[in-house]
Amino acid sequence: MRPGLARTGYAPPAWLRSPHVQSLLASSPLRALQARRRLRQAPATHAQTLLEVEGGVRLQGVASVPVARTPRALALLLHGWEGSADSSYMRMTAAHLLRAGLVVFRLNFRDHGGTHHLNEGLFHSNRLDEVVAAARAVVARWPDLPLLVAGFSLGGNFALRLALRAPQAGLPLRHVAAVCPLLDPARTMDSMEIGPAVYMRYFERMWRRSLARKRALFPQAHGFDDAVLRLPMRALTDWMVRHATEFPDLDAYFDGYSVAGERLRALPVPADILMAADDPVIPLEDFHHIAAFPNVRLELTAHGSHCAFIEGASLDGYGERWVAARFLAALDGLDPAVESSDDSCGEYDHASA
Known part of the structure; x- marks a missing residue:
C-alpha cells in the first residue's frame, strides 16, 4: 500500500452532485429495498448472533457466511451513529464481500438496531472496550481467518481506534477501511451547528427516540424527564457526559474518542479512508494532514455527501464497492487500481479550492 x-x-452524473440529493437517496426506502435485494442475492447463510463479552456486556450482530466456497477472510462491519447492522450501506457492503468469499459480521453497537434491552447503561462513543471485546469474540469463531474491519462515519472512527488497539488486544487485523470517518468530535459538533439544520435535527430526533426507549426499558436507572430530551444536541451531549460517563466535561469526552492530530500516525496496519469534500456532517479539515501518515491512504471525492456516494438510478453506492475493492487488494497484496481520470481529480481540486 502506498500511503x-x-x-x-467516483464521478457521479450531474443530477447526483448535490450533497442533499445524495443524502436523501441514501436514506430512502427505495435504497433500503435495493440493499435487501442485493443481500438476498448473495450466496450466503445469515444468523442473528449474541455476543456476551467482558463486564456482562451483550452485543448483537449478524454473521453471514458464503456458501459453497472456502472463506478468504473475516470482515467486521461497523455502522454509524443511530444506524444499525441493517442499514442500507451495511447490507450492500456485506453483499459485495460475501460474493468475494469473505465471512461478514455486521455488529450492532449498544442501543442500536433494536438492542436497547440488552444492556442497562447508555451507549456513548467512548465505549471502545466493548467493541474490541466483540471483535475478539467474533475472531474466536473464525480463528484461522485474517481480520478486516470497515466502518462508516462514527463506525469509521471506531474502526480506526480498534486498529490502534489491535496489537494490544491480540487481534489478527490485516487492514482497515473507513468511509467518512469522524476524526475530531469537537470540530464536527461545531460544523453541524453552523451547517444545514436538517442534519442536526435528524440526529437529535433519532437520539431522543433512542433515549426515550432506554428510559422505558430501565426506568430505575434512567429517570430523566422530557425536558432533558428536548435539549439541543450540544446540551444533551453535555448532560449525557455528566450523568452517564466518567468524563468530567464535554471537552474531555470529545478528546476521548478523537483520532485527529497525530493519533493515527501510530496506526499499526494499513488504513484506506474515503471522504467527500461536500460532506455536510464531517468537516474536511484534518484529512489532508493524516494522508501524510505512513499507514494511511486517503481518497477524496468532490461529491458523495455523508456516506452516500450514490452512483446512479440503481442507488448502488461507490462506498460499498470501494470497501470490497480495498479489502481484496489487501488480501492479494496489491495496490488498488486507479479507476479515475485526471478530469475527476481536477474536479476535486477545483471544488476544494
Missing part, C-alpha cells in the same frame, strides 16, 4: 492522497474513481 498518501489517492485519485478517486
